[in-house]
Amino acid sequence: MAFARDRDLIVFEPTLFRDVAWAGQRLVVGDGVSISGTTLSAPGDNFEAAGVEAGHVALVDELPLEVVDRLSATELMVSRLRDRLDAPPVAPGAMSDAKLVIASFRPQIESMHELLMRSAGLAPSDPMVVNERDVARVEALGALHTILSAAAPATQEGTPMWDKARLYADRFRAERGRLVIEIDLDDDGEADALRRIGAARFRRA
Numbered sequence: 001m002a003f004a005r006d007r008d009l010i011v012f013e014p015t016l017f018r019d020v021a022w023a024g025q026r027l028v029v030g031d032g033v034s035i036s037g038t039t040l041s042a043p044g045d046n047f048e049a050a051g052v053e054a055g056h057v058a059l060v061d062e063l064p065l066e067v068v069d070r071l072s073a074t075e076l077m078v079s080r081l082r083d084r085l086d087a088p089p090v091a092p093g094a095m096s097d098a099k100l101v102i103a104s105f106r107p108q109i110e111s112m113h114e115l116l117m118r119s120a121g122l123a124p125s126d127p128m129v130v131n132e133r134d135v136a137r138v139e140a141l142g143a144l145h146t147i148l149s150a151a152a153p154a155t156q157e158g159t160p161m162w163d164k165a166r167l168y169a170d171r172f173r174a175e176r177g178r179l180v181i182e183i184d185l186d187d188d189g190e191a192d193a194l195r196r197i198g199a200a201r202f203r204r205a
Contacts, residue, residue, distance in 0.1 A: 001125075002113035003132040004139035005055030006104055007066045010081060012144060013164070017059045017103055020151045027052055028102040033060060035095040038068070040076045042100055048073040052102055059101040065092055067102075105147055112142035120181050120195040130182040130191045138179050141172040 009016050027050040033042045040058060047070050052058075056067040058078055068089045069077040079089030116138060117124040129135055145168035152161040182191035 002106075002109045002139055003129070003136035004109050004113070004143065005136075006057045006106070006109075007055050007081070008136055008140040009105060009109075009144060009147075010057055010064050010066075012140065012168075014064060014081070016105075016144070016147070017057050017064055017101070018062050019161075020147060021101070021103065025105065025107070026101060026103045027056070028100060030100045031097070033095070033098045033100040035060065035078065035092060035098070038077050038079055038089045038091050039071065040065075040078045040100075041074060042076075043074050045100070046073045047076060050102070052076065056102055056104060059103070060092070060095060061098045063092065105143055108143040108146045109139055111146065112139045115142065116176070116179070116181075116197070119176075119197045122181070122183075122195065128184040128187060130184050130189075131180075134179065135181060138172065138175045141168055141175055144168040145172045 006017075013019075028042075028045050028047065030042055030045045032044060033040060035041075040060065052067060052070055054067055054069050058065045058067055058076065060078075064081070065078040066081055066089075067076050068079050071077055077089060078092065080092050082088075082090060113135075114124045116135060145165060148161060148165040148168060152159075152165045155161045176197055179197065181195040183193040183195060184190060185192040
């Protein structure tokens with residue numbers, strides 16, 4: 001499973017879920033949604049059946065919010081974008097009768113995860129990676145390049161979408177070249193091996 005989540009994409013592109021909307025990757029589309037504190041209520045939806053969970057992005061009247069937790073089939077804990085995953089949720093402000101769209105770019109993120117793991121000589125599901133958040137950053141940049149490159153042809157060449165696709169291609173290549181994947185081989189919580197893309201260096205036995 002990938003380390004990046006949909007919320008990691010809006011760290012770089014806050015309007016991504018508004019600007020790129022693929023019907024096939026929408027999990028929930030509804031209205032009549034309300035927010036009180038950090039609780040989003042949508043009586044007409046079933047978040048459990050849709051597979052909505054922490055890390056997704058809820059677009060509420062075009063405001064992107066992190067899904068922090070699924071409280072029930074009809075309620076989510078949401079937050080404005082936090083600087084850390086372990087930070088307390090930030091209430092977005094009360095809302096009522098709002099429109100809701102929850103989409104996911106999980107397929108693109110998972111594809112980047114597999115690419116990075118295999119490029120480092122690792123099976124995607126095998127290694128215990130110690131520095132997951134470092135890898136998540138690179139996964140997010142690679143996914144953004146993939147998403148925007150796919151979306152750009154639907155717009156006129158030379159528009160910002162094309163520029164962003166090229167920008168994220170460059171950022172992904174640069175970050176991938178600097179990435180060091182720290183691997184725990186004996187399940188003690190400490191890194192035993194360091195892997196770069198296409199190379200390996202062991203720290204200790």
